[in-house]
Amino acid sequence: MAPHKAKERELLRFTTAGSVDDGKSTLIGRMLYDSKQIFQDQMEALERASRLRGEETVDLALLTDGLRAEREQRITIDVAYRYFATPKRKFIIADTPGHEQYTRNMVTGASTADLAVILVDARKGILPQSRRHGIIASLLAIPHVVVAINKMDLVDYSEERYRELVDEYAAFAEKLNIHDLVFVPISALKGDNVVEAGGRMPWFEGRPLLPFLEDITITGSRNLVDFRLPVQYVLRPHQDFRGFAGRIASGSIKVGEQVTVLPSLFHSRVRELYVGARRAEEAFAHQSVMLTLEDEIDVSRGDMIVRSHNLPVIDQEFDAYVCWMDETTPMQEAGDYLLQHTTRTCKAHVNEILYQMDVNTLHREKATQLALNEIGRVRFTTSQPLFFDPYDRNRETGGFILIDPATFRTVAAGMIRYTTKETLRELRREQGEAQIQRVAATNVTWDESLVTHAEREQQNRHRALCIWLTGLSGSGKSTIARCVERALFDEDRRVFRLDGDNVRHGLCADLGFSREDRMTNIRRIGHAARLLYDSGHMVICSFIAPYEEDRAFVRALFPEEAFMEIYVKCDIEECKRRDPKGLYAKAERGEIKGFTGVDDPYEEPTRPELVIDTTGLDVQETVDRVLRFVRETL
């Protein structure tokens, strides 16, 4: 181990998972032993302990068992960290037990790992716990997974058995989010394919485990794209110096680059950059740095410095996978906790446990609480906005812990799944149909009413209808809707208009503009419109309704011939110029967050019944076109 070489060595952090019976401890012992990491005194202690227990050969597993309680029970009950180095790499092993009740420890060990080694006993095959390890590796976004099929010596080094297990596990892993999955047949006990191939499995063309671990290029465990510096500590050695210290969670930054400070949204440029105590021109992910800014800006711990054109999600509502880690009390719906995320700590409220996930099967079921070692998908609201990225994009800014406010124990680990928008999109796909079916079921009852829908339409001498105007703020929806309502009323039609601002004064006064609230807003409006439709009205709805999914949801509430989607199209720059309520200006100043067209997307309708481009038209012209279209339909 020449020192000059040692300096260039990279670090690989991996986690091992498997039960005592899988031979995990033996494997680690074997790696330490064969790579000559076991010292003479450790080996002697090992021999002493093995002899005391009446065993003939040295039990390599004893090397990695730590605490006395474990030695008594002969199981590892916590995460133990082991260190070894070869001329090529330094390794840190997070050794975790495989028992079901220790999901918590596996999650802990996995949180800092670049790679996971999952052990499978070749005789027993793929057990629920082998799957659980894969699921946890996937949840924690470990980029590389190696499945070591162990105890090959006990199945006569059978290639057939190996292939069978590989096929079974690979089929299962397809459902998971594992980018790189590798298999290796080994015997930890005999040493086959651990450090050296050994010659008893000539059919195996891959590399033995340790050489593989030495050479694998680790990708994906660091995000090098999105610059995020959670401010950890502010250095003020004297009046004229303010340094912002922290460990770069992801991305890179150079002196002179423009940055934005969250949550203040102030801009500045990086003046000086220190990596440790060394001045640097550039710094990158996982370096502990200190930087100063060109402008005097108030920045404190818990703030985040990011590149101005690449902001994280800023939200107080999100959903996450949560692994509950506390044995005393389970997580409760409506429970309040402290949430620690990067360098920020705030209060967090559990809005809803969306479902609990069986970590052996991925099966989802409804739950109102999560007990120790249970994993669920949970929606939160926090007392302050968090600056985050989805966990599978950025492990550093997507992970958080929950702390019990009474005991201060760390009770859960959370992986932010998506921004709420994406979450609900997905959940809608799963649950939306069920909801619509419930509506349909209600209709059956109404059809049995003594007054039929057809009778109402007959009395009104026109069909009932839902006219849905969608478009950007300032596109002209409300103006058109008002005029169309007036004109139809003057023609003796039963007509009523639902307007975005109006419903938000009452029906939806409790809702904000998060993705989830927007969805609830549209759902309520959809149902209100449906009630008006059922009463025989022509309903005109003017809402931005930026998401295709939401509009599709509303459309599904109505009979096909009774719903008319009109896309009020207008160039965004023109909308900004009009800006009737001054909202664009506010959004661009950062005073409003999640504003459609500024920092939230508008998804153009894919198949609207009518498109009206208001960019060059005057109001009367557009109103006439809508009226013509409505009259044709009637």
Place this chain on the structure above:
Amino acid sequence: MNAYRMNTFEWLESQAIYVIREVAAQFERPVMLFSGGKDSIVMSYLARKAFHPGKIPFPLMHIDTGHNFQETLDYRDSWMEQLGATLIVRTVQDSIDRGRVKEETGPNASRNALQTVTLLDAVKEFQFDAALGGGRRDEEKARAKERFFSLRDRFGQWDPKNQRPELWHVFNGMKRPGEHFRVFPISNWTELDVWQYIEQEDIPMPSLYFSHEREIVRRDEVILARSPCIALQEGERWETARVRFRTIGDATCTGATESGASNVADIIAEIAATRVTERGARADDRRSEAAMEDRKKEGYF
């Protein structure tokens, strides 16, 4: 993207600096323990880097057993000057004088266990809420599960079953009245890492680490240096040998090794080839298989 690589030392250094800064940010009255050994030297060196160009924003504290080698004390004082750090010294002798602890007697008497009381008294005296220590997980089996942020109850005790899980780089430093934390910024370093880092950064080290001639006695395969606090047992005699120390602690229980390593590069070569762990030379770990674990439970560092 290949340019954005960190070698092992850059990574370890960055993590340690992060942990040290986290302590300064999360706690009101932190302290850094300084023993004069290589681990605490490296840790205090990292602390200076963490707050450069400012000063280390907390004091360092030495728990002096009174059985220190003079070289250790001389080094300590000059190193503090170089760091520009504030040093607090509390002595075991003082604890003995005040009747807080009773001196062990017998040939293997050591003040190592007594340090715990002196340390906990000092924690109370200054109301320290976090004490940074140079413990490494590779030192001993029981340390392999130690956390970066290790919670001690109001009696200063470590409960291995009641340690908080640590995920990513999120460290929960919240505590109830009377509780405090021990924090170990160089948890992930091995003995070799420490020496290679010392070489890379050219950190001055106490002379005890380098080979020198000294009067010693051999006892239970441990080589103890001659000092007023070591009494010869029957059949033992002082002899002169070329030795160095792999750890620096209480003179009564810190074993020397026979070695000709006279500079850091020699030491690195020696450790890379050696077959005995550094704690293998500590007499106090040999008392029982679970010795370290027992001492940790009582509040030993």
